Amino acid sequence: MFSGELKTADRKYQIHSLHHPIDAQDPLIIASGSGVRIRDIEGREYIDGLSGLWNVNIGHGRGDVADTAAQQMKTLAYFSGYAGSATIPSIRLAERLIGLAPGMAAVFFTSGGAEANESAFKTARYYWRALGKPEKTKIISRIHGYHGVTLQAMSATGISAYWKMFEPRVPGFVHVPTCYPYRFQSANPGETPGAGAARELEQTILREGPDTVAALIGEPIQGAGGVIYPTDDYWPQVREICSRYNILLIADEIITGFGRTGRWFSLEHWNVSPDILSFAKGVTSGYLPLGGIMVTRAIQDLLDSVEPANRWMHGYTNSGHPACCAAALRNIQIIEEENLVENSRKMGDVFFRTLQAAFADHPNVGDIRGGKGLLAALEFVEDRGSSKNFAVEKDFGNRLRKELRNRGVVTRTRSAAGEHPAPGDQVLFAPPLIIGKEDVEALVEITKDAVAAVLRN
Numbered sequence: 001m002f003s004g005e006l007k008t009a010d011r012k013y014q015i016h017s018l019h020h021p022i023d024a025q026d027p028l029i030i031a032s033g034s035g036v037r038i039r040d041i042e043g044r045e046y047i048d049g050l051s052g053l054w055n056v057n058i059g060h061g062r063g064d065v066a067d068t069a070a071q072q073m074k075t076l077a078y079f080s081g082y083a084g085s086a087t088i089p090s091i092r093l094a095e096r097l098i099g100l101a102p103g104m105a106a107v108f109f110t111s112g113g114a115e116a117n118e119s120a121f122k123t124a125r126y127y128w129r130a131l132g133k134p135e136k137t138k139i140i141s142r143i144h145g146y147h148g149v150t151l152q153a154m155s156a157t158g159i160s161a162y163w164k165m166f167e168p169r170v171p172g173f174v175h176v177p178t179c180y181p182y183r184f185q186s187a188n189p190g191e192t193p194g195a196g197a198a199r200e201l202e203q204t205i206l207r208e209g210p211d212t213v214a215a216l217i218g219e220p221i222q223g224a225g226g227v228i229y230p231t232d233d234y235w236p237q238v239r240e241i242c243s244r245y246n247i248l249l250i251a252d253e254i255i256t257g258f259g260r261t262g263r264w265f266s267l268e269h270w271n272v273s274p275d276i277l278s279f280a281k282g283v284t285s286g287y288l289p290l291g292g293i294m295v296t297r298a299i300q301d302l303l304d305s306v307e308p309a310n311r312w313m314h315g316y317t318n319s320g321h322p323a324c325c326a327a328a329l330r331n332i333q334i335i336e337e338e339n340l341v342e343n344s345r346k347m348g349d350v351f352f353r354t355l356q357a358a359f360a361d362h363p364n365v366g367d368i369r370g371g372k373g374l375l376a377a378l379e380f381v382e383d384r385g386s387s388k389n390f391a392v393e394k395d396f397g398n399r400l401r402k403e404l405r406n407r408g409v410v411t412r413t414r415s416a417a418g419e420h421p422a423p424g425d426q427v428l429f430a431p432p433l434i435i436g437k438e439d440v441e442a443l444v445e446i447t448k449d450a451v452a453a454v455l456r457n
């Protein structure tokens, strides 16, 4: 009764992210969570295979984060972080973050990821303009990249479904192929996918004109686009190309930050340091909304050196919100105290190995991605030899999501976007960093059953 009434009210009153009423037929209404598990309003329990939306890194139901935020709200719920004022938690958090991110010098806070990327794009433009190069405004991003849905972030996003009903996109956003080892076909024989994608990036920069390009943005390991792992040569080459052509490198670490990949930030895997680092999600593990950008000393010095009339005229009411910053500080303390970066690395290895043992010989699994922390994916194909995708009408991805849910796992799937080299159906995983071996194995076992059920029917 209660559940039926809630579902009716949801359909009647709420517009959802990526809204379509077709998805409201059997909505998942989650009422509570504890650890790696969530419970719906009918009392069914699920393993949270995606940590909410790739963000609940410390797991659900941590009362101490709630208590910290509540205490801050009672002491001071809000004060502005505009120039000339600040609050204690925002200062402490900025200091803490800079201690965690090598090469970064200063932080600006937002409420989430898209706002962080908006801030990164504007800062890149501002940087070049302040240096007397106002024509350097274009942003290069990668196909299959996801950077949020505000107009600029949407224009950087390399998944056309996000923009096709909102055209025209913001001018000056240019897409390049990403390093997608399973699907990338280099025109040059013998070239690795990383070298091929880096070469295409360089060609694009030369075609657009390096003097017109402000920055390149990329997720070090792509998330929503299919948990795409690059080859190890890719990011060092991209860094070198950006430096050579005076293009800022923006690392979108919104999913990959805060231990998700077994390091605090994922570009560390390749010893690469960005010029701007966007973060959100895991900074508070979703307990309250928060995001931001970190910048290098060179960018900070420039912001500090302009005439007051040319100040960085950017900011949000909620920048440095004290309750959100207090929650972030407690969240980071938990990640540290409970060695969750290390657990992510260890359980990520177990997860990847278990996925490989379960699916390496499966005739319909074309690619198994993982190995850097708790971020993994399977890509399904009708035929492994030719990498031919299942027909779109087969609806493999959506059916797999339902079979997983029936068996007690909630996670993200992607549906095939057509023929090879377009991506096939995929299942994506990013469980909370507190997960243990038993639950990792349960996740893989349930996935095996669910895949078999989809193939049977």
Ligand SMILES: Cc1ncc(COP(=O)(O)O)c(C=O)c1O
Pocket (backbone or CB within 6 Å): 053, 054, 111, 112, 113, 114, 115, 117, 146, 147, 148, 149, 219, 223, 224, 252, 253, 254, 255, 280, 281, 291
């Ligand atoms: C890599 C990446 N960038 C940006 C965003 C946008 O963040 P938000 O939804 O907080 O605006 C997301 C969200 O999923 C993301 O995964």
